[in-house]
Amino acid sequence: MSDGQRETTPGAGLVKGLATTLKTMVTPSHTAEYPHRLPELPPRSRGVIGLFEENCTVCMLCARECPDWCIYIDSHKEPVPPARPGGRERSRNVLDRFAIDYALCMYCGICIEACPFDALFWSPEFEYAEYDIRDMTHERDRLREWMWTVPPPPANDPGAPAPKEVDAAAKTAAKAEPPRSNDAARPQPPWEAGDDGG
Amino acid sequence: MTAVDVVLLLLGALAAGSGVLVVTTRRLVHAALWLVVTFGALAGMYLVMTAELVAWVQVLIYVGAVVVLLLFGIMLTRAPTGRSDDLDSGNRPAAVVGGVVTCVLLVTLAGYGFSSAYADLDTGRLGTARAIGTVLFRSWVLPFELLSVLLLAALVSAIVLSRRRES
């Protein structure tokens, strides 16, 4: 601030300070009394990571990408009977354990970015404190429960191009392949359950 | 002996006792704190003798300012929390002699000088602010002003002394 801009009346700054505090005192305060009033979190809040098990192929990419090595995944292979009679038997990975140690997790979100199968999601839930640091490793069931708290993604900005996956889905639909039978039985993420076609 | 006399004597003993402790204690800061007790006891004595204003001024100036100044000086320069045995200069006999002589001198002088001055504490309110103010600015105004000039001179010289090195 240059000297020219400085106020010249002595004590004007003092009065201004008093006025500011007085004005703040008579305006309502910003405090939200948390346990009684839950905060309104913005979309994409990084509260906890939910696992949508049905999408997970146990590719281990998330565990490998995690900078903290705090994702634990165990799995085994199971044979899948041949699709057509006489065909070759296939195998697939079955998830045995999926756990995230939230005492180590630094909420970087790399695992979620890395997952190529849309199995990991941010949930805004944050009230999962524990009394022991060892209890901070949360297993698959808990991660699945959190999955149902994941909010729908916020709408795109008006005029923005449609997301790539929507385009891709539209193209696939245009090819009009008949849906495979086991697709219908698969559970959907909560926000997709209602409007399948959209 | 009336109750007032007893209180006066007790306060006197307290003042004298804490005064002795001021010079004999081995802890520098304790000496200053005992001085508080001495001044407090003196103020109490003034109170008993109905000299209210003098008592409160005594507390205000001596306890509130002079002792705090002393403590400030001690803490700024040495601030020992424990005992400081180097305080004893080994001049005890001389100090005792000096103290006794001063005491005798003062008592005799005061006794002779004010032997005819009596104040009846029961009737008039001699120690009120009004009474003291009247006496001070009527009968004793010259000594009072002289004293203030003396203090002013001390003040000015202190400033001069502290500024001498600057030039």
Next chain:
Amino acid sequence: MNVAVEVAVRVVLVFAAFLLFPLVVGYMEHKAMAHMQGRLGPMYAGGFHGWAQLVADGVKFAQKEDIVPADADRTVFKLAPWIALLPYLLVLVVVPVGPGGLVGSDVDAGLFYALAVMSVGVVGAVMAGYASANKFALLGGIRVAAQLMAYELPLVLSAVSAAMAAGTLSLGGIVGAWRPWWLAWQLLALVVFLVAGVAELRRPPFDMPVADSEIIFGPYTEYTGLRFALFLLAEYAGIVVVSALATVLFLGGWKGPVLDAQLGWLWTCVKVLFVAFVVIWLRVSFPRLREDQLQRFAWMGLVPLALAQLLLTAIVKVAIS
């Protein structure tokens, strides 16, 4: 017998005021400060807007471990909180609350009594600073002493201005002589008195001696539990005392717009709480002064102002008499 009962009642009343008012002011500080910073302050203790927060704090302090540092000067260390607190109780005794002897004890030189006893409280803080055997406490103690020496003079001078205007040293007498236009006449003295009083209490913005961001908590660094609580109580009692003195000396004490005789005590309480609010307000609004600024402000700002006010008081006094 009658006299004894009356004295007992007065003592109990003063003691009750001594216990109650600092808590009220403390609660007001919690709340006013919070709202001035856009917060709510305590909301839970006691149910309604956290009114019992300070009681809860007191219980907490009472449960804490009682620690005396190994190298501390034990006696002085333990004595200091009481020396810091009790003078304020003794001052409250002479503060007139209402007309017609509604006062703990009417002392003739009440003004000097109040100022003298108040200045003793500072010795408690200096003792605490010395006895803790802690360099931060020592620094704080030195600063407390320096601050007292600087601000005692303007405090006394501005108070004397009110006494001069009223022609008496009795606090009740000063209120009796007070007229509303004195507000203008003694305005400068009021400001100087308040500023010096806040400084003497080591309240922000004059809280260099206890500046927590630099020297932890100054003289109180080593204190915990009840003794620490006593120091805190002393601070709030100090606010009450300074506000009460400012009310009595400059704001007309029990004189209000209506019903002075019946509602005098209420006017006094309202004024005291208002001044206490201003003290809190200052704390929230202004940043802390540096040590050299503190000294410069006292000696080159407040003392000349107080002297100028004395001159003005004398001139007006002579002119109207």
